[in-house]
Amino acid sequence: xxxxxxxxxxxxxxxxxxxxxxxxxxxxxxxxxxxxxxxxxxxxxxxxxxxxxxxxxxxxxxxxxxxxxxxxxxxxxxxxxxxxxxxxxxxxxxxxxxxxxxxxxxxxxxxxxxxxxxxxxxxxxxxxxxxxxxxxxxxxxxxxxxxxxxxxxxxxxxxxxxxxxxxxxxxxxxxxxxxxxxxxxxxxxxxxxxxxxxxxxxxxxxxxxxxxxxxxxxxxxxxxxxxxxxxxxxxxxxxxxxxxxxxxxxxxxxxxxxxxxxxxxxxxxxxxxxxxxxxxxxxxxxxxxxxxxxxxxxxxxxxxxxxxxxxxxxxxxxxx
Amino acid sequence: xxxxxxxxxxxxxxxxxxxxxxxxxxxxxxxxxxxxxxxxxxxxxxxxxxxxxxxxxxxxxxxxxxxxxxxxxxxxxxxxxxxxxxxxxxxxxxxxxxxxxxxxxxxxxxxxxxxxxxxxxxxxxxxxxxxxxxxxxxxxxxxxxxxxxxxxxxxxxxxxxxxxxxxxxxxxxxxxxxxxxxxxxxxxxxxxxxxxxxxxxxxxxxxxxxxxxxxxxxxxxxxxxxxxxxxxxxxxxxxxxxxxxxxxxxxxxxxxxxxxxxxxxxxxxxxxxxxxxxxxxxxxxxxxxxxxxxxxxxxxxxxxxxxxxxxxxxxxxxxxxxxxxxxxxxxxxxxxxxxxxxxxxxxxxxxxxxxxxxxxxxxxxxxxxxxxxxxxxxxxxxxxxxxxxxxxxxxxxxxxxxxxxxxxxxxxxxxxxxxxxxxxxxxxxxxxxxxxxxxxxxxxxxxxxxxxxxxxxxxxxxxxxxxxxxxxxxxxxxxxxxxxxxxxxxxxxxxxxxxxxxxxxxxxxxxxxxxxxxxxxxxxxxxxxxxxxxxxxxxxxxxxxxxxxxxxxxxxxxxxxxxx
Numbered sequence: 072x073x074x075x076x077x078x079x080x081x082x083x084x085x086x087x088x089x090x091x092x093x094x095x096x097x098x099x100x101x102x103x104x105x106x107x108x109x110x111x112x113x114x115x116x117x118x119x120x121x122x123x124x125x126x127x128x129x130x131x132x133x134x135x136x137x138x139x140x141x142x143x144x145x146x147x148x149x150x151x152x153x154x155x156x157x158x159x160x161x162x163x164x165x166x167x168x169x170x171x172x173x174x175x176x177x178x179x180x181x182x183x184x185x186x187x188x189x190x191x192x193x194x195x196x197x198x199x200x201x202x203x204x205x206x207x208x209x210x211x212x213x214x215x216x217x218x219x220x221x222x223x224x225x226x227x228x229x230x231x232x233x234x235x236x237x238x239x240x241x242x243x244x245x246x247x248x249x250x251x252x253x254x255x256x257x258x259x260x261x262x263x264x265x266x267x268x269x270x271x272x273x274x275x276x277x278x279x280x281x282x283x284x285x286x287x288x289x290x291x292x293x294x295x296x297x298x299x300x301x302x303x304x305x306x307x308x309x310x311x312x313x314x315x316x317x318x319x320x321x322x323x324x325x326x327x328x329x330x331x332x333x334x335x336x337x338x339x340x341x342x343x344x345x346x347x348x349x350x351x352x353x354x355x356x357x358x359x360x361x362x363x364x365x366x367x368x369x370x371x372x373x374x375x376x377x378x379x380x381x382x383x384x385x386x387x388x389x390x391x
Numbered sequence: 392x393x394x395x396x397x398x399x400x401x402x403x404x405x406x407x408x409x410x411x412x413x414x415x416x417x418x419x420x421x422x423x424x425x426x427x428x429x430x431x432x433x434x435x436x437x438x439x440x441x442x443x444x445x446x447x448x449x450x451x452x453x454x455x456x457x458x459x460x461x462x463x464x465x466x467x468x469x470x471x472x473x474x475x476x477x478x479x480x481x482x483x484x485x486x487x488x489x490x491x492x493x494x495x496x497x498x499x500x501x502x503x504x505x506x507x508x509x510x511x512x513x514x515x516x517x518x519x520x521x522x523x524x525x526x527x528x529x530x531x532x533x534x535x536x537x538x539x540x541x542x543x544x545x546x547x548x549x550x551x552x553x554x555x556x557x558x559x560x561x562x563x564x565x566x567x568x569x570x571x572x573x574x575x576x577x578x579x580x581x582x583x584x585x586x587x588x589x590x591x592x593x594x595x596x597x598x599x600x601x602x603x604x605x606x607x608x609x610x611x612x613x614x615x616x617x618x619x620x621x622x623x624x625x626x627x628x629x630x631x632x633x634x635x636x637x638x639x640x641x642x643x644x645x646x647x648x649x650x651x652x653x654x655x656x657x658x659x660x661x662x663x664x665x666x667x668x669x670x671x672x673x674x675x676x677x678x679x680x681x682x683x684x685x686x687x688x689x690x691x692x693x694x695x696x697x698x699x700x701x702x703x704x705x706x707x708x709x710x711x712x713x714x715x716x717x718x719x720x721x722x723x724x725x726x727x728x729x730x731x732x733x734x735x736x737x738x739x740x741x742x743x744x745x746x747x748x749x750x751x752x753x754x755x756x757x758x759x760x761x762x763x764x765x766x767x768x769x770x771x772x773x774x775x776x777x778x779x780x781x782x783x784x785x786x787x788x789x790x791x792x793x794x795x796x797x798x799x800x801x802x803x804x805x806x807x808x809x810x811x812x813x814x815x816x817x818x819x820x821x822x823x824x825x826x827x828x829x830x831x832x833x834x835x836x837x838x839x840x841x842x843x844x845x846x847x848x849x850x851x852x853x854x855x856x857x858x859x860x861x862x863x864x865x866x867x868x869x870x871x872x873x874x875x876x877x878x879x880x881x882x883x884x885x886x887x888x889x890x891x892x893x894x895x896x897x898x899x900x901x902x903x904x905x906x907x908x909x910x911x912x913x914x915x916x917x918x919x920x921x922x923x924x925x926x927x928x929x930x931x932x933x934x935x936x937x938x939x940x941x942x943x944x945x946x947x948x949x950x951x952x953x954x955x
Contacts, residue, residue: 182914368723368730
């Protein structure tokens with residue numbers, strides 16, 4: 072029983088991370104029917120934003136009060152990236168065939184990864200490094216903030232990492248704020264209207280372009296929080312971290328029912344728990360860590376076969 | 392590259408000066424090219440000797456002569472050509488690229504030799520000539536031209552044109568590959584692009600399109616003759632053949648993916664996995680000491696098994712996902728690509744049966760041999776030794792021919808029309824009785840099959856197969872080749888594959904920025920020319936629906952095809 076609870080908690084903390092990123096996919100998809108493939112990179116840049124803030128402003132100080140500032144730094148980096156991306160890469164393709172924005176997204180993704188890899192510690196095409204930042208070509212240690220990291224907490228036979236508590240807590244707080252934003256603010260309701268019918272929403276006086284920017288920014292905020300959580304959980308970050316995390320988060324969004332915000336959160340948790348359980352309970356050679364990613368994608372395919380609209384998605388007649 | 396137009400009043404007032412000015416510019420360019428360009432003889436090949444033009448100087452002379460042809464066609468002895476070709480547009484493009492060429496030459500000499508002082512007077516004369524030519528080209532007035540579809544030369548002349556162009560391609564490719572200097576290579580690319588753009592603007596390329604449509608057989612024969620004679624131009628050196636055969640593997644895979652993406656419009660982001668599956672089958676069934684399967688069939692059987700294995704994987708992954716929205720397919724195939732790589736990584740004996748030796752892969756795959764013909768040996772043809780990679784090059788060329796044939800036959804068949812219908816409007820196609828699911832699966836499976844075949848050959852050519860050869864980025868590169876060249880076209884995808892595979896080999900000096908530029912290229916391509924470098928009219932129309940003129944031209948094309 073202890074192992075089960077242990078894996079459940081591992082799964083939930085992993086799943087919270089997926090859920091935070093998945094919201095970004097689902098919000099943008101709900102409005103634009105666009106898979107923002109580069110969203111994983113927004114998450115990665117969030118983590119680097121937090122790291123940069125810590126190194127530049129606090130010189131790597133790990134006191135708890137630096138954490139909120141780091142999160143703000145992460146959010147600024149992510150949101151800037153997402154908004155620029157929307158403005159310069161996706162907006163010109165609003166009416167193009169569907170293949171075009173998806174290919175653009177791949178391009179943006181590769182571009183952002185390389186930008187961080189090559190130019191994190193220097194101004195482009197020079198070797199000038201004003202803040203003495205580390206080289207991003209390999210893994211960079213992430214500042215281990217007091218209180219939210221450190222010795223694990225033992226409850227009976229179960230070990231709970233402090234970073235896991237932080238991640239799950241972050242998801243709870245973010246979901247609550249997100250729910251409030253979407254259902255109780257004017258902007259959030261505008262967002263719902265646009266995702267139901269963009270043309271009618273426009274006729275009702277909603278500025279669709281602004282709503283789209285807000286959707287990208289909203290996803291970026293949550294991705295930035297996820298980036299900080301990932302850094303705290305893994306102790307280090309690197310420029311490649313967005314690829315697999317983004318892929319998993321998209322899987323989570325599909326599992327929950329893409330376009331559905333509650334679904335994204337649920338899908339993330341389900342995916343995380345499935346991965347943790349597969350690691351523990353699939354017997355023989357095909358269990359264990361090396362295969363957990365494979366089982367996650369198998370889950371995606373199973374969901375698509377048996378319930379293509381996802382766990383919480385309504386049955387859709389037309390989405391060609 | 393768009394340069395703001397000069398006010399019309401200015402052009403009408405000074406238009407008459409364009410012609411003498413242009414000839415002066417071209418003349419200066421030629422004279423300058425005959426003189427010495429660079430003080431340092433080590434830079435860009437030897438450009439330091441007067442009256443003995445080096446490679447780049449000859450290119451500058453060729454550009455100038457092309458400009459002279461345009462000028463004489465607008466007024467002078469070649470005026471009959473001017474009735475057909477849009478000389479003004481052609482000249483403008485040519486002059487712009489010539490100026491770019493000369494600017495880059497000056498920059499290159501400055502950077503390489505260390506200082507502007509190294510540019511000799513000849514270089515400055517040529518540079519000034521390019522500027523004068525550029526100024527003149529902005530003053531040329533556009534003229535009315537006649538419909539190029541009516542420009543018919545005697546049959547043998549047209550065939551001769553095709554042969555000459557093909558020969559030019561062959562020697563151009565051989566020359567490009569022989570350039571070791573990165574600057575020289577870039578300048579050669581600028582030259583080729585400039586020539587191509589000028590020819591396109593002047594309408595020569597669309598005329599060539601009409602000619603090749605009239606002599607399709609000649610074109611196909613000539614292309615394969617060129618491809619087959621290419622190894623003979625290398626004088627026994629295998630270094631470039633190694634690049635060429637890698638380009639071919641890449642192009643073969645891209646052409647297979649082109650069926651899936653270009654014809655059926657299904658975005659497959661894990662295509663490299665099918666190539667990998669074929670390669671692993673090829674490796675596991677080879678006589679390598681590290682092969683994990685005891686069965687050693689002849690290679691023909693291995694190729695077919697590899698193809699069928701990949702096709703089966705395609706069926707497994709395609710059948711659930713092709714029923715739902717196309718976007719899901721993109722991500723599921725992406726996931727599948729990752730599953731494939733991870734599985735190959737894991738099947739090392741500890742985390743599953745030992746089929747692939749995990750991260751170490753299957754090394755020491757022996758060369759192919761058919762009867763007494765061993766691919767590892769050097770064979771002599773017409774006195775020219777052809778080593779290992781040349782042999783694989785020929786084999787891959789056969790595969791390429793097969794894939795192109797499959798592509799072409801499918802494209803022009805009922806199936807191909809079904810794919811177009813699905814691509815453009817799935818609902819309408821279904822209503823017209825097109826078997827959507829069947830056709831999609833078919834595209835997916837055929838694409839996988841072809842990739843599997845290519846993979847089996849690749850395994851032998853590369854000697855070893857490891858999981859890290861089949862990462863997502865490779866799939867993205869394949870997709871980029873198609874997007875860059877032109878989805879659904881044969882020539883376009885070949886061009887795209889050659890560009891994407893050859894450039895990194897030749898431009899090692901920006902190896903670090905390669906991927907950055909690649910990402911940027913994808914974004915810019917989708918933004919400014921989503922139909923690719925070489926686009927079929929129908930494709931262009933899909934991306935520019937509001938363009939009426941294009942629609943009329945596309946209709947004209949179809950009418951011509953029906954007549955032929």
